[in-house]
Amino acid sequence: MIGMLLATFTLTAAPRLAAAGALTRAAVRLSAIALEERGLPYERCAVNLAEKPANFTQVYSKAVAFSPHPTLSRAKVPILEELGGGVPPLVESLVICEYLEDRWPASEARSAQRRAACRLFVDRYSAAMPYMPLLRAEEGSEAEAEARRALEEGMRAVDAFLCEYADGDGPFFFGESFSLAEEACAPFALRLMRVLPALRPQHDPASMLEALGLARLATWLDAVVQRPSVTSTAPPASDMVAASKLLLERMKGAAK
Numbered sequence: 001m002i003g004m005l006l007a008t009f010t011l012t013a014a015p016r017l018a019a020a021g022a023l024t025r026a027a028v029r030l031s032a033i034a035l036e037e038r039g040l041p042y043e044r045c046a047v048n049l050a051e052k053p054a055n056f057t058q059v060y061s062k063a064v065a066f067s068p069h070p071t072l073s074r075a076k077v078p079i080l081e082e083l084g085g086g087v088p089p090l091v092e093s094l095v096i097c098e099y100l101e102d103r104w105p106a107s108e109a110r111s112a113q114r115r116a117a118c119r120l121f122v123d124r125y126s127a128a129m130p131y132m133p134l135l136r137a138e139e140g141s142e143a144e145a146e147a148r149r150a151l152e153e154g155m156r157a158v159d160a161f162l163c164e165y166a167d168g169d170g171p172f173f174f175g176e177s178f179s180l181a182e183e184a185c186a187p188f189a190l191r192l193m194r195v196l197p198a199l200r201p202q203h204d205p206a207s208m209l210e211a212l213g214l215a216r217l218a219t220w221l222d223a224v225v226q227r228p229s230v231t232s233t234a235p236p237a238s239d240m241v242a243a244s245k246l247l248l249e250r251m252k253g254a255a256k
């Protein structure tokens, strides 16, 4: 399987983002979105995750200051390296996003409380919007009904968080500014909005949000999935759907 290494990056020489041919991995896409949002030039290079090359595992080891171990510190993409000024390579997509924001702020300075709310949103979003259980459940089963209830509950929670802590005008968490809140959630939001309705039209998230009256979340999701940095780093929707289908079949096979 081809994976991605988000690698050599510098503003003084040609930056390099090492990745799979297409940005199929959400964690890597998240970092690519953050680079695109800042207009930072970068180059991508691919790494085979099934047979990780030595230069990849070495860079990862340097980043975590530990030799890759089968369970403890398996070398993962993305990696951001060649940051200049003696900065070691960086791993973990959220760490990379925060680093980029600290070093090349994409928006105006905000209070500690506002930044904390933004980080809490990222944490809440990934935990609250589960759609894989809905895709994995047999159609018409009690498990499917339960998964639908869980997604609806999550949608209500995320909408309530936006209403309470995000800028009222929207569409993003900080109004017109596309921030870490969006960078970190965008790949998952895109999958929710493209894959779920394609595979289970009866669970179309846009219709669910409308029926539940969750306008703030609907506005946020709409704006996120249309953002150029999100669409330009994403594979075509048909590829995302096909990849999810394959994954579901594998999961089904493994469960037998």
Ligand SMILES: N[C@@H](CCC(=O)N[C@@H](CS)C(=O)NCC(=O)O)C(=O)O
Pocket (backbone or CB within 6 Å): 003, 025, 026, 027, 028, 049, 074, 075, 076, 077, 078, 091, 092, 093, 094
């Ligand atoms: N928490 C990490 C997760 C990164 C991750 O799971 N990367 C996967 C691809 S999406 C990977 O490189 N897997 C290879 C492996 O675990 O051997 C992040 O957000 O950067």
